[in-house]
Amino acid sequence: MELGDLLRPLLRGWTIPLLLFTVGYTLVYLPQIEKELDEGCSLLPDTHFVLYSKRVVTTQGIGPYSVEVEGERIVSVTKRSEAPKSLPGKPRVLDYGNAVIMPGLIDTHVHLNEPGRVEWEGFLTGTMAAAAGGITAVVDMPLNSRPTITTKEHLENKIKASKGKIFIDVGFWGGLVPEYAHNATVLEDLLDAGALGLKSFMCPSGINDFPATTAKDIQASLPVLAKYGRPILVHQEVVDPPADPAHLMQGEPVSNARSYQRYLNSRPISWETEAVRQLMEVAKDTRSGGVADGAHVHVVHLSDATNTLSIIKEAKAEGSSVTVETCAHYLAFAAEDIPEGATQYKCAPPIRDSRNRELLWKALLDGEIDMITSDHSPSTIDLKLLEEGDFLKAWGGISGIQFSLPATWTHGSARGMSIEQMSNWWSAAPAKLANLPRKGTLEFGKDADIVVWDPEASFVIDGHYPIYFKNKVTAYMGHKYSGKVITTFVRGRQVFEEGLHSPKINILLV
Numbered sequence: 001m002e003l004g005d006l007l008r009p010l011l012r013g014w015t016i017p018l019l020l021f022t023v024g025y026t027l028v029y030l031p032q033i034e035k036e037l038d039e040g041c042s043l044l045p046d047t048h049f050v051l052y053s054k055r056v057v058t059t060q061g062i063g064p065y066s067v068e069v070e071g072e073r074i075v076s077v078t079k080r081s082e083a084p085k086s087l088p089g090k091p092r093v094l095d096y097g098n099a100v101i102m103p104g105l106i107d108t109h110v111h112l113n114e115p116g117r118v119e120w121e122g123f124l125t126g127t128m129a130a131a132a133g134g135i136t137a138v139v140d141m142p143l144n145s146r147p148t149i150t151t152k153e154h155l156e157n158k159i160k161a162s163k164g165k166i167f168i169d170v171g172f173w174g175g176l177v178p179e180y181a182h183n184a185t186v187l188e189d190l191l192d193a194g195a196l197g198l199k200s201f202m203c204p205s206g207i208n209d210f211p212a213t214t215a216k217d218i219q220a221s222l223p224v225l226a227k228y229g230r231p232i233l234v235h236q237e238v239v240d241p242p243a244d245p246a247h248l249m250q251g252e253p254v255s256n257a258r259s260y261q262r263y264l265n266s267r268p269i270s271w272e273t274e275a276v277r278q279l280m281e282v283a284k285d286t287r288s289g290g291v292a293d294g295a296h297v298h299v300v301h302l303s304d305a306t307n308t309l310s311i312i313k314e315a316k317a318e319g320s321s322v323t324v325e326t327c328a329h330y331l332a333f334a335a336e337d338i339p340e341g342a343t344q345y346k347c348a349p350p351i352r353d354s355r356n357r358e359l360l361w362k363a364l365l366d367g368e369i370d371m372i373t374s375d376h377s378p379s380t381i382d383l384k385l386l387e388e389g390d391f392l393k394a395w396g397g398i399s400g401i402q403f404s405l406p407a408t409w410t411h412g413s414a415r416g417m418s419i420e421q422m423s424n425w426w427s428a429a430p431a432k433l434a435n436l437p438r439k440g441t442l443e444f445g446k447d448a449d450i451v452v453w454d455p456e457a458s459f460v461i462d463g464h465y466p467i468y469f470k471n472k473v474t475a476y477m478g479h480k481y482s483g484k485v486i487t488t489f490v491r492g493r494q495v496f497e498e499g500l501h502s503p504k505i506n507i508l509l510v
């Protein structure tokens with residue numbers, strides 16, 4: 001007798017129950033499993049919990065508060081001198097004592113380079129590093145992925161490439177290049193597909209399929225951006241006076257290319273000042289009643305705190321809709337301290353002298369610079385030419401997303417910066433730039449995007465330090481910082497806690 005013959009009479013009576021079970025399983029149980037999988041995206045099993053510490057950064061000031069999280073949102077922020085008790089039937093209380101509970105950082109200037117250059121970085125490693133650094137959302141730049149994100153199709157392709165690979169919220173800037181700058185349909189399609197705004201370069205970007213735009217090209221995009229109430233972010237250098245050919249990573253070998261001063265001379269302050277002068281001319285269109293009223297111009301990675309900043313201040317005072325960021329590395333490092341051949345410090349515009357660094361800090365503290373980003377722009381290690389130490393030919397870009405918080409805190413607290421100021425530059429202001437109204441502060445109804453960190457804990461980034469971004473060459477290596485991230489929550493999911501990451505969460509801001 002075959003096995004089937006044996007089972008047949010047994011199954012006969014079971015046919016209907018089996019059928020019912022299958023249908024029930026598919027309709028009721030499978031969705032439940034999906035939900036549990038999503039819940040498994042957190043290191044914490046709870047979906048309703050309370051965070052407490054003596055130093056919570058709220059819109060009412062910093063102090064002892066409890067922050068209640070339910071699902072993805074903050075459902076209450078309450079002042080109280082003691083941690084609430086964990087009682088049966090009540091949400092679990094996580095008491096972080098004297099640590100700081102703060103809105104997660106939002107880094108609006110990050111190059112994740114996927115698809116197309118995953119050997120440089122990627123969604124997985126880049127967002128793991130961000131989560132470990134207390135960053136709960138990044139906005140990815142349209143370069144250096146391949147293709148660059150200049151059309152709707154390219155953006156859709158990038159969104160697809162991110163599926164199942166991200167630990168935090170990720171949004172996207174679209175790219176503005178001369179080919180489409182005057183084509184409103186292409187730009188509108190890109191914005192409709194979810195781009196949070198546009199980004200362009202006023203000088204060669206180092207990536208061939210992302211050519212430079214002129215101020216006129218940028219001006220042409222502004223009425224489209226006005227219609228959507230979105231910003232254009234601009235890399236503010238123009239090759240003026242005409243090039244020292246060395247800066248373009250081509251040309252003949254140049255003597256003393258290992259000297260940082262040599263590199264600094266190749267990209268003078270005048271490049272930055274002239275670009276911003278041209279840009280602030282076209283930004284006049286954003287003024288109230290102007291042809292691009294509703295659009296916004298954002299200057300990325302300000303490195304010069306002298307003439308360039310003065311022009312930006314003037315444009316703001318005259319009513320143009322303008323903001324400016326600087327990067328953690330301009331606030332942490334100074335040209336005089338960069339060793340010969342140390343190309344891990346190469347970026348553009350370059351890190352300038354310590355006098356300028358102090359002026360950048362003063363401008364932040366005086367409210368003249370609006371926010372800070374990482375401009376995390378990695379490449380493979382070989383492109384950094386660490387052995388030759390050739391500053392003129394090495395890839396220009398600093399990897400450091402994981403260290404933004406400790407670097408800002410260490411250098412800022414030494415200059416009188418408060419935790420609330422830091423939170424404003426790293427969370428509230430970038431949320432506004434990227435138009436993310438549910439993010440940036442700890443308030444009722446907002447996304448539960450939270451970092452808990454210890455300002456007093458210090459550490460050295462050495463060869464043993466766990467670095468999560470892909471290519472572990474960084475300007476921050478060898479330096480000592482205070483400000484250790486304890487844990488990071490993204491929309492109520494605990495995605496990082498002291499060396500451990502949750503499974504990926506896969507949420508996009510588009």
Ligand SMILES: NC(=O)N[C@H]1NC(=O)NC1=O
Pocket residue numbers: 111143144205206207235346347348349375377396397398
């Ligand atoms: N292409 C690219 O990422 N360039 C960036 N690197 C850098 O240091 N400045 C930049 O604009």
Ligand SMILES: [Zn+2]
Pocket residue numbers: 235300301348349
């Ligand atoms: Zn740039």
Ligand SMILES: [Zn+2]
Pocket residue numbers: 109110111141375377
């Ligand atoms: Zn950049």
